[in-house]
Amino acid sequence: MKKYLLAPGPTQVSPEVLLAMAQPILHHRAPEFVELLKRVKEDLKWLFQTQNDVLIIASTGTGGMEGSVSNFLSPGDKALFVNGGKFGERWGKICKNYGVLTEEIKVPWGYVVKPEDVSKALKKDPSIKAVFIQASETSTGVAHPIREVAEVVRGYEGCLMIVDAISALGVFDIQTDTWGLDVVISGSQKALALPPGLAFVSVSEKAWRQAGKASNAKFYFDFKKERESLAKNQTAYTAAVSLIVGLEQSLKMMKEEGLQNIFARRSLMAQALREGMAGIGLASYPKEAPSTSVTAISAPEGYDGQEIYKNLRVKYGITAAGGQDDLKGKVFRISNMGDLDTFDTIMAVAAVEMVLKGMGHPLNLGTGVGIAQGILLKK
């Protein structure tokens, strides 16, 4: 059975990237690797839309999140975090482990944070040193208004805007410098269509100043040390060389397509998937601002979302995702990240129709597919 990966991480990797990574291993201190890192460093700035260096760390995205707590805050410092799902919740857990006191904005699942709520919290307690948020909350399929939240945070000289863009950067527009995002985190296995194992972190001058005062314990995730190494086109410890070779290829392909074209194409694919699903009576789970990166779809009344997700895999070789925690059984999720194109979207709609038909749902095969095709024709 042919396998398809439509999970919101890890995502499908292109043959070009896989082939690039199959080359013999480079030594991480060899001149060839130093040259490679120099090129990749520039391309990452382009992707992050920033003038600042983007740190490359051998870890999954969570390592980038953890480092963004330990490098910028001291025990006893206060931070605000937006909790609208599993990943927002993670910010709170990391802060707790580092002795950072937290103020939480709890957002009901499926909704976005209101920038006014961030504004109110910062007014009430101006000693808050960081706001932690997700650009795309992968567990609920919602995109928070990070640009508007950043506008609020920008008014506070002692407060950093720290964005987990692990499932966002490279799929929809995130203007790091223009929007004043102090720290932006990404990971290899989601929007960048690479295997798991790399975290990326861009850091503003304002954040570096705050890092100079932060006393939390750290060793491996020492951003200052990584910054000094990166200035010499090196990584502090052994680089994940093969992943960085793959990264260069992935960035090369993204540059060829162009950021605006990528955003437009991904947006159209997400729209086709949502409307294709709506056409067979399946509602998008988010109550507002559905993310372009992942589509969370509510299971129809009387059908188990976990069964739909399981049938996709067992019957047709398609790995998507189910729901987490409260959403278990209520939704299934289909990724719009990774090496995907028009026909992956059409396939996803077709497969959901076939699975539901097989489960006894009274739908007309092809209805959703036709709608998705109509939208994708606009490309």
Ligand SMILES: *Cc1c(COP(=O)(O)O)cnc(C)c1O
């Ligand atoms: C996947 C994901 C993470 C965690 O990344 P890992 O690579 O699994 O450590 C964090 N935040 C968001 C929004 C994600 O989608």
